[in-house]
Amino acid sequence: xxxxxxxxxxxxxxxxxxxxxxxxxxxxxxxxxxxxxxxxxxxxxxxxxxxxxxxxxxxxxxxxxxxxxxxxxxxxxxxxxxxxxxxxxxxxxxxxxxxxxxxxxxxxxxxxxxxxxxxxxxxxxxxxxxxxxxxxxxxxxxxxxxxxxxxxxxxxxxxxxxxxxxxxxxxxxxxxxxxxxxxxxxxxxxxxxxxxxxxxxxxxxxxxxxxxxxxxxxxxxxxxxxxxxxxxxxxxxxxxxxxxxxxxxxxxxxxxxxxxxxxxxxxxxxxxxxxxxxxxxxxxxxxxxxxxxxxxxxxxxxxxxxxxxxxxxxxx
Amino acid sequence: xxxxxxxxxxxxxxxxxxxxxxxxxxxxxxxxxxxxxxxxxxxxxxxxxxxxxxxxxxxxxxxxxxxxxxxxxxxxxxxxxxxxxxxxxxxxxxxxxxxxxxxxxxxxxxxxxxxxxxxxxxxxxxxxxxxxxxxxxxxxxxxxxxxxxxxxxxxxxxxxxxxxxxxxxxxxxxxxxxxxxxxxxxxxxxxxxxxxxxxxxxxxxxxxxxxxxxxxxxxxxxxxxxxxxxxxxxxxxxxxxxxxxxxxxxxxxxxxxxxxxxxxxxxxxxxxxxxxxxxxxxxxxxxxxxxxxxxxxxxxxxxxxxxxxxxxxxxx
Numbered sequence: 001x002x003x004x005x006x007x008x009x010x011x012x013x014x015x016x017x018x019x020x021x022x023x024x025x026x027x028x029x030x031x032x033x034x035x036x037x038x039x040x041x042x043x044x045x046x047x048x049x050x051x052x053x054x055x056x057x058x059x060x061x062x063x064x065x066x067x068x069x070x071x072x073x074x075x076x077x078x079x080x081x082x083x084x085x086x087x088x089x090x091x092x093x094x095x096x097x098x099x100x101x102x103x104x105x106x107x108x109x110x111x112x113x114x115x116x117x118x119x120x121x122x123x124x125x126x127x128x129x130x131x132x133x134x135x136x137x138x139x140x141x142x143x144x145x146x147x148x149x150x151x152x153x154x155x156x157x158x159x160x161x162x163x164x165x166x167x168x169x170x171x172x173x174x175x176x177x178x179x180x181x182x183x184x185x186x187x188x189x190x191x192x193x194x195x196x197x198x199x200x201x202x203x204x205x206x207x208x209x210x211x212x213x214x215x216x217x218x219x220x221x222x223x224x225x226x227x228x229x230x231x232x233x234x235x236x237x238x239x240x241x242x243x244x245x246x247x248x249x250x251x252x253x254x255x256x257x258x259x260x261x262x263x264x265x266x267x268x269x270x271x272x273x274x275x276x277x278x279x280x281x282x283x284x285x286x287x288x289x290x291x292x293x294x295x296x297x298x299x300x301x302x303x304x305x306x307x308x309x310x311x312x313x314x315x316x
Numbered sequence: 317x318x319x320x321x322x323x324x325x326x327x328x329x330x331x332x333x334x335x336x337x338x339x340x341x342x343x344x345x346x347x348x349x350x351x352x353x354x355x356x357x358x359x360x361x362x363x364x365x366x367x368x369x370x371x372x373x374x375x376x377x378x379x380x381x382x383x384x385x386x387x388x389x390x391x392x393x394x395x396x397x398x399x400x401x402x403x404x405x406x407x408x409x410x411x412x413x414x415x416x417x418x419x420x421x422x423x424x425x426x427x428x429x430x431x432x433x434x435x436x437x438x439x440x441x442x443x444x445x446x447x448x449x450x451x452x453x454x455x456x457x458x459x460x461x462x463x464x465x466x467x468x469x470x471x472x473x474x475x476x477x478x479x480x481x482x483x484x485x486x487x488x489x490x491x492x493x494x495x496x497x498x499x500x501x502x503x504x505x506x507x508x509x510x511x512x513x514x515x516x517x518x519x520x521x522x523x524x525x526x527x528x529x530x531x532x533x534x535x536x537x538x539x540x541x542x543x544x545x546x547x548x549x550x551x552x553x554x555x556x557x558x559x560x561x562x563x564x565x566x567x568x569x570x571x572x573x574x575x576x577x578x579x580x581x582x583x584x585x586x587x588x589x590x591x592x593x594x595x596x597x598x599x600x601x602x603x604x605x606x607x608x609x610x611x612x613x614x615x616x617x618x619x620x621x622x623x624x625x626x627x628x629x630x631x632x
Binding site for chain 1 (some may be wrong): 423427428429432434441443445450461480482483486539580581583594595596598602603606621
């Protein structure tokens with residue numbers, strides 16, 4: 001096909017090289033340099049673009065959709081929908097797809113963060129590498145993980161995959177979700193605070209919709225208590241981060257394992273200075289295997305839409 | 317009771333304060349200052365000592381038993397027997413007890429070390445804390461943990477507790493043990509090398525008896541391969557440590573999670589300098605809860621022996 005016949009796509013935010021390469025062979029890709037001026041960024045191509053590639057941390061707004069009058073499909077590299085205006089997409093008949101292939105990795109990450117904090121793995125590694133064991137020091141004891149009480153905030157697909165894993169550690173599992181899961185047998189609490197009060201480990205696995213606000217705040221953390229460990233593999237903005245910093249540094253909670261932060265990639269210095277936290281750079285689904293599966297999911301959705309007229313993993 | 321009526325115990329190596337305090341109330345405790353001269357360390361008390369407290373990393377030799385002619389019982393704070401001369405103990409009618417209450421914690425540690433290496437948790441935490449995320453860096457992707465092939469070297473109580481956990485991650489489990497476990501359904505390989513060849517994660521959970529030699533050597537690590545992760549929660553001396561250092565630094569294996577080392581607390585500098593390893597200071601059973609259970613197990617064994625004439629957890 002000549003360039004003039006090829007379908008044109010807008011590339012919003014950083015996309016993976018494998019996706020750009022694969023789709024670049026069949027489509028014309030246009031980088032959106034400025035999210036505030038999509039029409040200006042794309043020039044005349046804005047009138048021709050029929051598909052857009054984005055990610056959940058940027059999403060797609062009604063304003064962007066307005067700038068792309070021929071838009072038919074938006075692919076998100078991930079599963080979060082809180083920065084995508086689904087109502088606006090529906091109104092305009094724009095299909096939105098996600099990459100629902102990452103739940104297992106995210107559940108794995110929740111388990112390893114919880115165990116890492118309670119068993120002092122990362123802090124023990126730091127202590128050993130700085131020579132304190134060789135100098136005759138005694139390692140501080142961790143806390144047992146197996147058999148403890150696990151509270152899951154958000155019993156969606158990640159929460160369920162997490163619960164399956166925690167059962168093998170003989171954890172006593174309960175949960176809170178504003179939409180109770182009728183097929184889940186674990187005890188349901190009436191609020192996140194009540195769940196935290198009955199948990200040794202509190203896992204935040206909730207989806208963050210627009211206007212959800214803080215799912216975990218100072219009251220939740222106080223209820224978790226000085227022996228409790230908080231794990232976040234959802235979104236940083238679902239947590240009152242200053243309250244979390246206070247709780248970690250004051251000993252109001254025992255520790256935290258955090259994959260996400262309120263203003264990524266910026267992490268509060270008080271957390272970086274704390275020994276009772278494990279901090280990872282939003283890597284819950286960042287494995288070679290899953291990123292490759294996600295790449296393929298984006299590629300396949302675009303190809304399927306423009307060849308067969310249907311997306312593979314559309315948001316319902 | 318007056319001191320002269322109280323039963324006397326030898327304290328070999330560092331013992332936990334709670335044990336010393338509890339037993340010190342009812343027994344006379346004598347610290348053994350020099351393992352090479354127990355009789356000299358204890359003076360006339362050597363002739364009166366009826367019990368000894370030791371740990372698996374020191375154990376109890378025939379020479380020490382010879383220096384304590386009235387010895388009836390030795391308690392080990394842990395489960396390893398490789399530095400305890402069981403034959404000599406049997407010959408002298410000395411009962412040896414362990415603390416078989418730590419298997420769950422050790423299995424937990426094996427899981428967290430494996431996940432930590434493959435998902436780059438500790439290295440990701442280090443990368444984030446040194447400001448590389450905030451500076452705009454892209455985190456290196458980890459490897460998926462769920463669904464991979466797990467090889468367990470040593471299918472004892474720790475191996476079984478580990479296998480139970482790994483099943484919840486949909487791992488494909490197989491094992492090697494010189495004494496096959498008839499009640500275990502996982503495929504049994506003919507050697508550690510064959511097991512390593514068929515594994516993405518190789519877990520060393522073997523007990524180290526005297527003269528066992530290296531259970532994991534350069535050939536085993538070569539068979540594990542450049543994508544493989546090695547985890548050791550058993551004993552450092554069961555591994556050819558220079559070969560392990562070579563494998564980690566050359567990329568012959570993908571990484572390692574190590575709780576134990578050949579010459580603790582000394583860890584080879586090449587490991588300390590490596591980013592693809594997680595190094596913890598022999599903490600596999602070091603939780604507040606389990607150490608407390610182990611304390612109680614030692615205390616109860618001594619009390620039961622000298623009040624009821626039977627130990628609670630003797631080595632068969």
